[in-house]
Structures are given as C-alpha cells and as structure tokens.
Amino acid sequence: MRIVTAEEMYTIDNYTFQQIGISEDTLMECAGQSVTKHIMEKINAHQPIVVLAGAGNNGGDGFVIARILKSYGYTVQLWVIPPYEKIKGAAKHALEVYIRSGYRVDYFSGNEERFFTLLSTYDVIIDCLLGIGVKGDLRSPYEEIIQEINSLKSRQVISIDIPSGVPADGGKVTLAVKAETTIAIQYPKVGAYTYPAASFYGEVQVADIGIPPLVGKECAQKRMLWTEQQVKQYLPNRPAHSHKGANGKGLLLGGSQRMTGAIMLSAKASLRSGAGLLTVAVPDVIHPIVATHFLEAMYMPCASENGHFKGEVDLNFNAFDVIAIGPGMGRTKGGQKVVEVALKQQMPVVLDADALFHLKELLFLLKSRSKPTVITPHAGEMARLCGVSIDDVENNRFGLSKKFAEEHGVYLVLKGPSTIVTTPGGEQFVNPTGNSALAKGGTGDVLTGIILAFMLQHKSIQAAISNAVFVHGQSADLLIEGKHTKMDVLATDLIEHLPATLKLLK
Structure with a gap:
C-alpha cells in the first residue's frame, strides 16, 4: 500500500483526471461511496450522526457521504460551515446532488449558537472540514469548532482522509481534530506515520476509490506500507x-x-x-x-x-x-x-x-x-x-x-x-x-x-x-x-x- 505526500496526491488526482479520463465528479462520488462503506461498519442507523463539511474537496466528500447514509436510513444531519457561495467545482456539484435528492442542509453562518448547542447531541461526528491543503494556524470558525469537537470526549469522531488541522506531510500541529478513526482516501498520507501528527489519527483505514495503480507508480515515490x-x-x-x-x-x-x-x-x-x-x-x-x-x-x-x-x-x-x-x-x-x-x-x-x-x-x-x-x-x-x-x-x-x-x-x-x-x-x-x-x-x-x-x-x-x-x-x-x-x-x-x-x- 502506497503512502503519499500532499503534493503527490494532488499530482495523482490531476493525472487521473487528465490522463486516465476519470472526471473529478466521478472520483468524488467513488470516494464518498467507498468511505461510506467503512463508516457503516462502525456505526448503526439509530445513532444521531452529524457530517461537518468544509468548502474544499474534503467537504465534497462529506456531501456524498451524508447523502448515501441518508439513503440507507441513517439519522444524519449535514452542517456546511462556509456559506454556499464559497463552495466550488466538484464539491458544489456534490452539494447540489444532495439538495436535489430532497435532503436538508444546515449552514453554520448565521446559526452558530444553534450549531454549538446541537453538536453535543450527536453520537457520531464525521469530520470533513479541512483536507490535505491546510497550512499554518487555523482560522475562525474552524478553530472554535475543532476545539468543541475535541471537548466532547464521549463522541465517536471519524475523520475523512486526514483529521482536520493536521498537516498532511506531518510536522508541528497547533490544533487538530482528535479522531478515533481516520479513513484515508485511496492512499494514507505521510503524516499518519510521523509524530506528533500520527497521534491525531486514531485507527487508520484506507478506502480504495478506484484510482488505477499505474497512477501511483507514475506520480509518487515508492513509499509503501509493509503489511502482513x-x-x-x-x-x-x-x-x-x-x-x-x-x-x-x-x-x-x-x-x-x-x-x-x-x-x-x-x-x-x-x-x-x-x-x-x-x-x-x-x-x-x-x-x-x-x-x-x-x-x-x-x-x-x-x-x-x-x-x-x-x-x-x-x-x-x-x-x-x-x-x-x-x-x-x-x-x-x-x-x-x-x-x-x-x-x-x-x-x-x-x-x-x-x-x-x-x-x-x-x-x-x-x-x-x-x-x-x-x-x-x-x-x-x-x-x-x-x-x-x-x-x-x-x-x-x-x-x-x-x-x-x-x-x-x-x-x-x-x-x-x-x-x-x-x-x-x-x-x-x-x-x-x-x-x-x-x-x-x-x-x-x-x-x-x-x-x-x-x-x-x-x-x-x-x-x-x-x-x-x-x-x-x-x-x-x-x-x-x-x-x-x-x-x-x-x-x-x-x-x-x-x-x-x-x-x-x-
């Protein structure tokens, strides 16, 4: 199993879009479908679940995950942290599909007090806030939201791809989601195997989303997990x-x-x-x-x-x-x-x-x-x-x-x-x-x-x-x-x- 840096993952994605011909929308749908299978093995349909989504592709994955969980009868609430107009590209398409499927969206902006009141009522928090592009100190409201997540000790926290706030390549961590499980998309990132970043991941699982092995060989160094x-x-x-x-x-x-x-x-x-x-x-x-x-x-x-x-x-x-x-x-x-x-x-x-x-x-x-x-x-x-x-x-x-x-x-x-x-x-x-x-x-x-x-x-x-x-x-x-x-x-x-x-x- 290959382990990649953030830059290598971006290269892998672009190669998949441009050279292989799998569209960004298709890849995001595949990611959401594969990740959801892992999530469903860890939770049950009767638990109150919240999906917290940011503006980037990590948020887009969250829109797909929320939609699929709902279609299987899970009790899910989707909170979108940025305003609607901040969401672009494949993530915007995934959100529109979610809305056209007849599901409700709750926006953080303008509903901050209600959000923080409700956050403690969920048994499962699915973290799709920030992806591999995060650098430097977190800004508001992500700083406050992550602090609140980490204060809820009894909640099951599942981060998608990486815990929000953790640098993908490892290094210093100022503030990040402390996950019980992290479901990496296609390849685990270097930070999952270096400390202190690795201490935020919890158990690491990997969701294969169908990127051909050729792409990893072409776009990333040979950095592999040696498995049983x-x-x-x-x-x-x-x-x-x-x-x-x-x-x-x-x-x-x-x-x-x-x-x-x-x-x-x-x-x-x-x-x-x-x-x-x-x-x-x-x-x-x-x-x-x-x-x-x-x-x-x-x-x-x-x-x-x-x-x-x-x-x-x-x-x-x-x-x-x-x-x-x-x-x-x-x-x-x-x-x-x-x-x-x-x-x-x-x-x-x-x-x-x-x-x-x-x-x-x-x-x-x-x-x-x-x-x-x-x-x-x-x-x-x-x-x-x-x-x-x-x-x-x-x-x-x-x-x-x-x-x-x-x-x-x-x-x-x-x-x-x-x-x-x-x-x-x-x-x-x-x-x-x-x-x-x-x-x-x-x-x-x-x-x-x-x-x-x-x-x-x-x-x-x-x-x-x-x-x-x-x-x-x-x-x-x-x-x-x-x-x-x-x-x-x-x-x-x-x-x-x-x-x-x-x-x-x-």
Whole structure:
C-alpha cells in the first residue's frame, strides 16, 4: 500500500483526471461511496450522526457521504460551515446532488449558537472540514469548532482522509481534530506515520476509490506500507532436505564487561528467528559469562582491554554469510577498530547500537563496499550521523532517511513508531506493527538479532529487514493483547514470544 505526500496526491488526482479520463465528479462520488462503506461498519442507523463539511474537496466528500447514509436510513444531519457561495467545482456539484435528492442542509453562518448547542447531541461526528491543503494556524470558525469537537470526549469522531488541522506531510500541529478513526482516501498520507501528527489519527483505514495503480507508480515515490500480506509472501519455508548450513552462518560481534546482556539478547533472538549457525565474538573477559546462558551458539573470545574489545579480531570472516556488530560493545578505540575491520569485509554487515557511534568516523568506508550494509539507528543516533538535532530527524523522518540511504548506499532502518526501512535506491517501507512497550532497553538488541537471522534466510535484503521489523513489532503487540501491559514487557519477553508470532504468520 502506497503512502503519499500532499503534493503527490494532488499530482495523482490531476493525472487521473487528465490522463486516465476519470472526471473529478466521478472520483468524488467513488470516494464518498467507498468511505461510506467503512463508516457503516462502525456505526448503526439509530445513532444521531452529524457530517461537518468544509468548502474544499474534503467537504465534497462529506456531501456524498451524508447523502448515501441518508439513503440507507441513517439519522444524519449535514452542517456546511462556509456559506454556499464559497463552495466550488466538484464539491458544489456534490452539494447540489444532495439538495436535489430532497435532503436538508444546515449552514453554520448565521446559526452558530444553534450549531454549538446541537453538536453535543450527536453520537457520531464525521469530520470533513479541512483536507490535505491546510497550512499554518487555523482560522475562525474552524478553530472554535475543532476545539468543541475535541471537548466532547464521549463522541465517536471519524475523520475523512486526514483529521482536520493536521498537516498532511506531518510536522508541528497547533490544533487538530482528535479522531478515533481516520479513513484515508485511496492512499494514507505521510503524516499518519510521523509524530506528533500520527497521534491525531486514531485507527487508520484506507478506502480504495478506484484510482488505477499505474497512477501511483507514475506520480509518487515508492513509499509503501509493509503489511502482513507481504510478510507472509516473503517469509522463507524450510524444505525437508535443508540442513543447518543451508539456513545461514552468522557472526555477531559485541558485548563488554559492563554490557553483557545486549549481545546475549541479540544472539538468542537470532537463534529463535532461525539462524542455522551462529558464532558470537565477544571480549575474552566476558566469554565465561555469555557462554553459560545458551548452548546453541559457538563462541569466539577476542582480545580485551579494560573489559572491551582491544581491537584485534582473529577471525576467518569468509566463513560467515552475514555479520552483525554493535550491541553492548562500548565506545572505545578498540571497538572502533573492530567496526572498521568488519566494514572492510566484502559481505553483508548490520551495524547497530555502539557500532553506529563509531560509524560517524568511518562513513568514508561505505562507498568502497560492494555488499549490503544495514544500519539501524533510533532518532538520536540518526541525528548524530546526519549532524542535525533530534527534532530535525523527527520532523523529516522520510526525507532524511532517503537522503542518507542514497548518499551512502545503505539500507537504513530508522527505528521508532512506524519504523521506516529505506533501500540504497531510496525506496521506503513503513512498518505498521509495534507499540510503546518497545521503548525499553534491550528491545533494539533483539531486533538486531532478528535482522541477522532473517538476512541469512531471505533472498531479498529489503524483505528480510522489513519482515524482521514487522515480527519484532507484532511480538510486542501480541504481548499487550495477552497478559502484559506496555509497562512490564521485557526484551526477553519479546524473544520468548517469537515462536508464537512466527507460527501465527506461517
């Protein structure tokens, strides 16, 4: 499923009108019909419903929605906020069809007191006030109306396309409708996957209105939602004749005397996620600790200094298919030498945690690599790599990810709510799973282990990474649906729940 910016959506609409030949009136009717089907699944005909419509196409969609709901016997009142003369184009045509169908319109202008008195009497508020063109602070009367909507806590609020007042591309939100559900038209918008904008959307559903897939390919960047359908399509199946070597030989480097847990979490997650053979390279001082926690891995003690890697790594790297490095290794000069050695190996490398700290000084090595490089920063690590603030990252997650991945030729996993996986070619895949239970130490180490294991088994690097992120997030979701809360989930809980998650997807 494609995710678009406001500008891309305008281009898609114009291409559909001019090149495909579907008229604006027809498209608005299709939008109203499709959205109404979603609405009818969430409400019943006996609830008092109000449709609040603005002047633009979002308001036009509201006119169609109100008409169709009425035709099915729903109790609906349509309030049009701007005066009649302000409504133009396809929206005006949709309003005239509504009126000619014998239905009543209530206008806000001149009836303000009655409007605010009645607003609290509706069980369902359908928000068609403002669309993707909104910019800057809201003006009266929209400011007052949205404030009143948000004060009605017990009402079901359904926003159409985007919650009114939210910038379609995300960013700062001064005031916007706080929706329980948002029904996006044809494609969800970028703001639905970036915070703080995403916090206004509630549950996001998508109404297909019949725009041919060709239009999206022609008019928008490849920015996709990675859904369960894709996960199931790409998850590998083990043939009956497979053996441990056929399921990949992975090398995991990390750990230090102060942080033994991180490397153990990554290792166990990798084994739980199907790695055929796993070798764990750690400073020799912690080898006795790490090796006693699970028996399935092989171990390579490395020279240490003050509890960290000294820098010399006596390994035959050619014996491995994928390297993952970083969890718990610390930020010493010895650790930087180990990362440098790993990056000089011409095989896939995954960099996480402290390896990303060292990467800042080693970016020049990325251009010389012929094999895939995967980096997995959170917002703070991304800010350091790019030389910007964390706010800059959060306000431009898609743009910064794409720019960095293309410039340095890496697969970039920008972690956080709606984690974004960006390929070296700039294609982007957004993860829909996960919750704030993952905001806890150790969960990133678990993800590194899953990514390593999946890269050993998948044919596509992007699919391996996207599937790993999905499974990691869905494990957290399933834990919350069960006996856990978002407060008490541990990284080890995620690992123990991986079998249930994988079985569900299989």
